[in-house]
Amino acid sequence: MYRYDQYDHKLVDERVAQYRDQTQRYLAGEISEEAFLPLRLQNGLYVQRLAPMLRIAVPYGLMSSQQVRKIAEISRVYDKGYVHFTTRQNIQLNWPKLEEVPDILAELASLEMHAIQTSGNCIRNTTTDQFAGVAPDEIEDPRPWCEIIRQWSTLHPEFAFLPRKFKIAVCGSEEDRAAFLLHDIGLQLVENSEGDIGFHVFVGGGLGRTPVIASSIREFLPKQHLLSYLDAILRVYNRYGNRDNKYKARIKILVKAWTPEVFAERVEAEWAHLKDGPATLDGTEIERMKSFFTAPQYLSFDAGETAADLQSLAKDNRAFSRWLDRNVRSQKQPGYSSVTLSLKPAGVAPGDVTDVQLETIADLADRFSFGEIRSTHNQNLVLADVAQPELFDLWQLAKSAGLATPSIGTINDMICCPGGDYCSLANAKSIPVAEAIQRKFDDLDYVYDLGDLELNISGCMNACGHHHIGHIGILGVDKKGEEWYQIQLGGSANSNAALGKVLGPSLSRQAVTDGIEKLLDVYVENRLEQESFLSTYQRIGIEKFKQRVYGTAS
């Protein structure tokens, strides 16, 4: 992974000093509430329903075991001993004290971490595939590019006060695991007819109130031009994005208003001035960045023997076999697998993890996966490089730490925002809905039979729980002061990204789980062999689901 040099260290240290001074001036009444707001937001500090909330950046989801131990320690000393992983691969502390935040930032800086631009109207953490670098279907490892973008976007002097927040994702593989079409900028690594690798550039995707799938504005951008091209997009947006109405301020609205074609022309016109300028990347820098993301020291195994051993262990142990099925996937290196540690046991808010678990995770990473951990946009953690002969040991340890719920990719692996339990913007609670669903569908055989199913829950239209792209999406709505839930069907973040359709009138909290059960019944009754929920829905349409849930044809 990327390691700081003296420049990076100095920058985060100076950032801590700057924020410490800002906090002191704020507490002394020298900075107004209004002026302090963006300053604290750009350091990840929200003021939430119950307490401030601090969002720590996990650049493109990659952490070392030392960093994870540091997070555990911080959560114990400055918070209540647990943290939350977000859908942007970041970490949230739910109960820090405003006056202690500078100390927390200093602790983070000591281990090459920060909270810079994790909130506010600026360029946020760049995200990518949690299997970057090890995915068999990868065109190129996106992480060096993510780091190049991280450095470019960090304290960018021109783009710290954008019309609205700005999110970039990079996808390096054929299958999209980064939901890049739902970002303000989505960059897809592609190969052109000459065999050169570059970027297919998409803009204007996003969730929130007005969900939009991004539009292509340039099919092939040669790599060395990445930063000048990003500068051009951001400059056009910074100058022309709507600043009067926060709900119309995202770049997607500008792209729609101008049309993607016109937007692309404007970007190209701006870029004509910047192209080949000083921001142009050179081979030295690209190679330097790539050198941080090389393969670890893999061992070699007798593949046949390993597979046979695993098979016999799996045969004797149903629970292990389930875990292998759902939580373990093959990777590039023969004899190695990537393991997803589940943060979704029933009864715990999805994505929450305790300090003790974090320490266990760090230990597991040291012992089994070269000391690296990745966070996923599905709010789980990944050990990317586990030797297959060690899978059984890892499983046992993960299981006793409550990290081996064998439900990855199933209905019980839902994405869920903090919702009304924590978030001041919520219309409704989301965590209890997630829990009720997990409790209702606790029969693992049934859950496995349902297969791949993404269920996403947001507590309000801001869509932090990505409900628009769940195969089943649940959105909390406020009906005369009561919490109700709208169901959507057919969303997908994959290469054929689609936004879900509203099923019908919203349901009460009590009715949600029954409603979901009816949807699943329709699926089970109608599916063809091997057909997933999403494919069945796409084939048969929404009507049958509607009729079952509401009991009438409409």
Added chain:
Amino acid sequence: MAQLLKQGQVTVNNWQTLDTGTTELPSGNLLVPVELWQQLSLGAEQHSGEIGLWLDGSEEIEQLADLLIKAPVIGIRFSKFADGRGFSMARLLRERYGYQGELRATGDFIRDQLYFLQRCGFTSYEFDDSVDVAEASKSLNDFTDAYQVAVDQQVPLFKRR
């Protein structure tokens, strides 16, 4: 705005800013609205002081650039500090149109933006009387180096590491 931070020094602001719609020119150094600047520069007016101009962040400067860059001072006015358009405008004036004169931040910017403003090419900053400008000027030096290319640094960090 009585105080001016310029080249790291606190000085008295001896420029007067005229609102849009003003037609009579008072004596002394003036920052005039851009429309008036266009008229004046066409008519080569007699005036006792220097005349510069000010712009809003929303101004489309592309068409006017040739005319603008002759001004000794260009003020960019921040209507709200969270409105970041002035940062882009400053870079355009400096980097695209080669403006060499004084580029001044006016209006509602805050001291915590000074470092970024300076990187984008601003060279002076108007503050009202309530601000301890010497103290505020410390924010110019919040960081010693930066990753990106900007007006103050045309060699990106990746070429200097």
